[in-house]
Amino acid sequence: MSCVLLAAAPRVLPEGVPGALVLLLVGMTVVFAVLGGLTLLIWFIGRVARDRTAEAAVGGGEAERGAPVSPPAAVGSAPGPEAQAGVRVESAGGPVPSEPSAEVAAAAMLDPSGRTVPAGGPFSSAELAAVGVAVEETIRRRAAGMPEGAGAAAVRAAAESPGAGVWGAAAFAGRPGTAMPVLRRG
Amino acid sequence: MAEFLGWIGELWGTMGFENLVWQQPVMWCIGGLLIFLAIRFEFEPLLLIPIGLGAIAVNVAPDLVAPPVGDAAGGLYHYFLYGIRLELFPPLIFLGIGALTDFGPLIAAPYTFLLGAAAQLGIFVTVVGAVLLGFTHREAASIGIIGGADGPTTIFTTAKLAPHLLGSVMVAAYSYMSLVPVIQPPIIRLLTTKQQRTIRMEQLRPVSRRERVLFAVVSMVLCSLVVPAAAALFVMLMLGNLLREALVADRLSKAAQNEIINIVTLLLGTCVGMNMHYSMFLTWGSLKILLLGAVAFAFATAGGVWFGQILCKLTGGKVNPMIGAAGVSAVPMAARVVQRLASAEDPECFVLMHAMGPNVAGVIGTAVAAGVLIAILQ
Numbered sequence: 253m254s255c256v257l258l259a260a261a262p263r264v265l266p267e268g269v270p271g272a273l274v275l276l277l278v279g280m281t282v283v284f285a286v287l288g289g290l291t292l293l294i295w296f297i298g299r300v301a302r303d304r305t306a307e308a309a310v311g312g313g314e315a316e317r318g319a320p321v322s323p324p325a326a327v328g329s330a331p332g333p334e335a336q337a338g339v340r341v342e343s344a345g346g347p348v349p350s351e352p353s354a355e356v357a358a359a360a361m362l363d364p365s366g367r368t369v370p371a372g373g374p375f376s377s378a379e380l381a382a383v384g385v386a387v388e389e390t391i392r393r394r395a396a397g398m399p400e401g402a403g404a405a406a407v408r409a410a411a412e413s414p415g416a417g418v419w420g421a422a423a424f425a426g427r428p429g430t431a432m433p434v435l436r437r438g
Numbered sequence: 439m440a441e442f443l444g445w446i447g448e449l450w451g452t453m454g455f456e457n458l459v460w461q462q463p464v465m466w467c468i469g470g471l472l473i474f475l476a477i478r479f480e481f482e483p484l485l486l487i488p489i490g491l492g493a494i495a496v497n498v499a500p501d502l503v504a505p506p507v508g509d510a511a512g513g514l515y516h517y518f519l520y521g522i523r524l525e526l527f528p529p530l531i532f533l534g535i536g537a538l539t540d541f542g543p544l545i546a547a548p549y550t551f552l553l554g555a556a557a558q559l560g561i562f563v564t565v566v567g568a569v570l571l572g573f574t575h576r577e578a579a580s581i582g583i584i585g586g587a588d589g590p591t592t593i594f595t596t597a598k599l600a601p602h603l604l605g606s607v608m609v610a611a612y613s614y615m616s617l618v619p620v621i622q623p624p625i626i627r628l629l630t631t632k633q634q635r636t637i638r639m640e641q642l643r644p645v646s647r648r649e650r651v652l653f654a655v656v657s658m659v660l661c662s663l664v665v666p667a668a669a670a671l672f673v674m675l676m677l678g679n680l681l682r683e684a685l686v687a688d689r690l691s692k693a694a695q696n697e698i699i700n701i702v703t704l705l706l707g708t709c710v711g712m713n714m715h716y717s718m719f720l721t722w723g724s725l726k727i728l729l730l731g732a733v734a735f736a737f738a739t740a741g742g743v744w745f746g747q748i749l750c751k752l753t754g755g756k757v758n759p760m761i762g763a764a765g766v767s768a769v770p771m772a773a774r775v776v777q778r779l780a781s782a783e784d785p786e787c788f789v790l791m792h793a794m795g796p797n798v799a800g801v802i803g804t805a806v807a808a809g810v811l812i813a814i815l816q
Contacts, residue, residue: 265575265814272569272578276562279810280555286664286806287555287799290657294548294649297656301649 454498461716462497468719469493469711472609481616485589485707489612492711493605493719503712518709522604525597527706528590529674534699535590535801536654536678537691539769543794545653546642549749550761550792554799556745557765558807560585560738564730565811571726576600579811581727584611585734586804587618587768593710594671595808599815605714606724610731618771619778621732622739626763626779629743634750636784637758639792650683661802665809667816672805738766742796764793767800 265271450456472490476483496502499513506512521527544550561582568578580596580603592611596604614621626635658676662669681691746762760779764772773793780787 269566269569271575272566275565275575275579275811275814278814279562279565279807280559282664282810283558283803283806284552284555286661287551287803289660289664290802291548291551293656293660294545294551294653297649297652298545298548298645301646301652302643 459716461720464720465497465714465716466494469497469714472711475616482612484703485612485710486616488704488707489609489711489714492708493714494711496712496715500715514709514712517705518712521705522593522597522709522713523601525594525670527702527709528594528597529670530698530702531590531706532671532674532805533678533694534702535769536675536680537682537694538699539675539679539682539798539801540794541650541653541679541798542645543642543791544796544798545645545649547792547795550795551799551802553742553745553749553762553796554765554767554801554803556762557738557742557767557796557800558586558803559741559744560734560736560766561804561807561811563737563741564734567733568726568730571730573723573726574600576815577603579815580607581610581730582734583607583804583808583811584614584727584731585738585766586800586807587611587615587735587738587766587772588801588804589615590706591668591671591804591808593706594668595811598812602718603723603727605710605719606721606727608710609714609719609724610728613728614731614735615768615771618735618766618768619775621735622763622766622772622775623779625736625739626743626760626776629740629747630759632783634747634759635779636787637750637755638784638787639756639758639761639789642791647683647685651680654680654683657802661806661809665806665813667812668805668809671808672802675801675805735766739763742766758787758789758792761789761793761796765796765800765803767797767804769797769801770794772800773797 265274469490469492472486472493475481476486476490502513503515503518504513505515561584563582564585565575565578565582568581569575573581576599580592580600583592583595584607586592589608589611592607593604596607600607654676658672661672665672678691678694681687681694684691742762742765743759744762745765746757746759749757749762750759758780760776761773764776766772773790776793777788777790780789
């Protein structure tokens, strides 16, 4: 439609304001048509991509490697520093699990303010990183004889901790020296 | 003695003092003001410093950008000719912008494309306003594009449609871009209620690499097909973005994000400054352009917020209408303004990434608008 409009636009515009109004009308229509077309295309691509990812997950495959975690400003939680800066954050190379483990799901039931939120979100990427590192640590300690249930408690504490975002961002940035207090205690 | 005095007289004649007119010191002051604003208040320093110095330089030695005579090297003429007049710089800047831009928020919420489209209202309303003030259609289009808040696109359009206005239009564009945090908040507050400003939006979904790559290719093809007049901008923008998202051309992506964009920004700013000769800049037209630039920014912001209101209604209050204001493509400043306003009303309301969607859509929208204007008027 926008092509037609551009083709149909008068080669010689009327003088003065009428010509400017033609520009306004044609211009806004073409801009909306192009960006509207892109909206539909991207929506369609997104839908197909998500369907494929879901199929891969159901089929036992892993989610696309390197799939980035969007840097969202989580509802009801503080955004990580990278989100504040508007910088894209990617997962640390591993897949983003579509089916969280029971422990992570339990932890995700609480956001930092203690309010109940749906499992799996909403989390800022930094908080997700905090939970991820807590899970990793849990697995390591369980192998070393950590008592049953203590891992879930640590993960839950990571999710509940008001400083989880900051701590997770530090871990995310490759500064594991800033060990999480809750795990040090554990 | 007489011979010596004659020689001194000749030497004096070769200096710039003899032809000095009052407008030149005025332009030095304007150049100095731009440098002061950049250093003191950090208003777009990467651009205003070279622009300011270029403005002073061309009003000290106008021959800097004059075509060379005979075998002379020609000062900085060739930078100016190839960079601005022949439009080498804007597509290169777009390459860097593409490599720096994360289109993820836009892909995650494609409807924000429409907010980026609505914010282009400022461009076209200003075209009407400029014609009312006596500018020709081509000049009006060059002035209107200021409302897109996109420097390279403004240069691209103005160099094609009204090159004699380049200096004034660029100064207006970059001045207002640096003033986005001042211009936008009152307009946003005027057009939204406190309740609307505190609307919390749902978290954006993760976007896969496949989607990002497809987005770059598909949008480049579609935009270039529909508006070939601005294809140079789309191609370079999406090439930069593809380098970034492909994750296999890290070296090129980093070069585009750093070295290329830095060098071109430096040369672009200097050349724009050198286009500010007093004979072209100290006119009533420049004052009108400054005024129209403010109109353009105001309507661009308003257009986005108005469309945000429509989306808010259509979604039953799930879209914070403020994010429409980020449709002006001052990335990421406009999105930050929206976040700051949201945080001021509700410290736990985070809409930054949602505002980044229309913000980057605005870059594409402005390029489309520029393409339309060029296609019709050139």
